[in-house]
Each structure stands twice: as structure tokens, then as C-alpha cells.
Amino acid sequence: EPEVTQTPSHQVTQMGQEVILRCVPISNHLYFYWYRQILGQKVEFLVSFYNNEISEKSEIFDDQFSVERPDGSNFTLKIRSTKLEDSAMYFCASSVFDPGGADTQYFGPGTRLTVL
Amino acid sequence: QKEVEQNSGPLSVPEGAIASLNCTYSDRGSQSFFWYRQYSGKSPELIMFIYSNGDKEDGRFTAQLNKASQYVSLLIRDSQPSDSATYLCAVRGGGFKTIFGAGTRLFVKA
Numbered sequence: 001e002p003e004v005t006q007t008p009s010h011q012v013t014q015m016g017q018e019v020i021l022r023c024v025p026i027s028n029h030l031y032f033y034w035y036r037q038i039l040g041q042k043v044e045f046l047v048s049f050y051n052n053e054i055s056e057k058s059e060i061f062d063d064q065f066s067v068e069r070p071d072g073s074n075f076t077l078k079i080r081s082t083k084l085e086d087s088a089m090y091f092c093a094s095s096v097f098d099p100g101g102a103d104t105q106y107f108g109p110g111t112r113l114t115v116l
Numbered sequence: 117q118k119e120v121e122q123n124s125g126p127l128s129v130p131e132g133a134i135a136s137l138n139c140t141y142s143d144r145g146s147q148s149f150f151w152y153r154q155y156s157g158k159s160p161e162l163i164m165f166i167y168s169n170g171d172k173e174d175g176r177f178t179a180q181l182n183k184a185s186q187y188v189s190l191l192i193r194d195s196q197p198s199d200s201a202t203y204l205c206a207v208r209g210g211g212f213k214t215i216f217g218a219g220t221r222l223f224v225k226a
Contacts, residue, residue: 031212041218043160043204048212056212091159103148105214107159 002026004108006092012114013082021077021111023092032075033093033105034067036060043091049075082115089113118143120207120217128223135192137220139205142186149181150206151190153199154219160204164190195224 005024013019025032034046047057049067066078075094079086089112093105119142129135137151148167152160166172166179166188178191188207192199202219 033212033214043154043206043216045213045215050212058213103208104162104165107161110159 004092004094004106006090006108006111008111009109010112010114012116015084015115016081019079019082019113021079021090021092021113023075023077023094023108024073025075025092025094026096026106027073029094029096029106031055031095031097031103031105032067032069033095034077035091035093035107036088037091037110038088046077079113082113084115087113087115118146118207118209118215120205120215122203122205122217122220124218125221126223127220128225129195130225131195131197133195133224135195135199135222135224137190137192137203137205137222139188139190139217140186141188141205141207141215143207143209143215144183144186145209146183146186146207147210148208149179149188150208150214151177151179151188152204152206152216154202154204156202160216163203192222195222197224197226200224 007022032049037043048055089110091110092108095105097103150165151163154160164179166181172179176193180189204219205217208214
């Protein structure tokens with residue numbers, strides 16, 4: 001069964017460093033998402049991406065964050081200068097249908113980001 | 117601020133019983149409603165989605181939606197120990213942003 005994959009599974013970085021989290025969505029999916037979940041807290045929407053551009057973003061997704069689909073398979077989240085409060089689990093998700101219709105998002109296993 | 121509220125639990129039910137999980141949401145413009153299951157340390161897994169008022173059944177799961185009351189519920193029949201997890205209610209308006217509740221922890225006692 002196709003699945004969303006994410007690398008690395010765990011990333012440790014120093015405050016102020018840049019990190020890139022990588023995702024490979026399911027191959028025929030057209031909509032891509034990043035979420036984060038701080039330990040013990042809610043899953044929070046960060047950004048959605050369709051047709052090579054951001055379709056919607058949350059207040060969390062400020063200028064420190066960017067997303068890119070550098071090739072036909074990868075979808076990346078970059079955090080330019082990490083802060084302690086960026087420590088969280090980051091989930092990538094993908095879906096095939098228009099979000100206004102029958103949309104099933106498949107989540108990847110997540111990348112745990114630890115900022116020291 | 118659009119909110120999705122859930123009782124954090126834990127909700128404890130014996131094996132074979134019906135577990136009832138509830139969720140309320142603040143945005144009347146919400147259009148799509150989802151229930152996810154999340155095991156500790158794992159990613160959310162979609163159980164069901166519902167768009168229209170009423171009930172939707174899928175195996176042991178039934179989702180119920182009442183848009184007038186801004187209320188969504190999930191019933192799990194014949195609960196099994198493997199159902200023990202955190203259940204996340206999620207809501208979406210007409211766009212791409214999905215808002216999640218904090219989740220209800222369910223324990224099914226063998």
C-alpha cells in the first residue's frame with residue numbers, strides 16, 4: 001500500500017541553525033501539507049501546497065518557514081533559523097482530491113525535531 | 117479564533133462496550149469533519165469523515181454530525197483493547213486548513 005515517507009525520523013539541531021525536513025508524498029497525490037505537534041499538544045496546520053504554490057498557511061508559518069517541491073517526488077519544509085519553540089513532531093500529509101470534496105489526507109510517520 | 121473542543125479524557129470502557137467520543141466546533145462555516153486515531157508517538161490515521169448532517173457508519177464506527185448544534189461524535193461499537201488511543205476530531209471550512217482538537221484518550225479494558 002502506498003504511503004507517505006519522511007526523513008529524517010529524528011533531527012537534533014542547535015538554535016539558530018537551518019533545518020530541512022523531507023517528505024515523499026504518495027505518487028498520484030496533488031495536495032501536500034505540513035503539520036506540527038508539540039509534545040502533548042494539538043496537531044497544528046502549518047501550510048498547504050498545490051500546483052507548486054502555497055494554497056493556504058497558518059499564523060505559525062511565518063517568514064522563518066518555507067516549503068518547496070524541488071522535483072517530482074519530494075516536498076520539503078525549511079526552517080531558516082530554528083528556535084527552541086520549534087521543537088515538535090512535524091508531519092507531512094498528502095491527498096488526491098480537492099479539499100472541498102472527498103479529501104482523505106494520509107499522514108507520514110513524522111520527523112521529531114529537537115532544538116537545543 | 118476557530119476552535120475544536122474535545123474532552124481530554126481519559127475515557128475508560130470495558131472490552132465489548134460502546135465508546136462515545138464527542139467534539140464541538142466554533143466555526144459555523146465548517147464543511148468537513150474528520151475523526152483520526154493517534155497511537156502514542158505515531159501519526160494521525162483517518163478513521164472517518166462526514167460532510168452531511170446525520171449518521172455515517174463504517175464497520176464498528178459511526179460518525180454523527182449535527183451542524184445546528186455544531187457537534188460531531190464518534191461511536192465505537194464492540195470496543196477492543198487495540199482501540200486504545202487518542203481520538204482527534206478535525207474540522208475544515210471551505211479551504212485547505214484543518215483544525216484539530218486536542219483529542220480524547222480512550223482506554224479499553226480487557
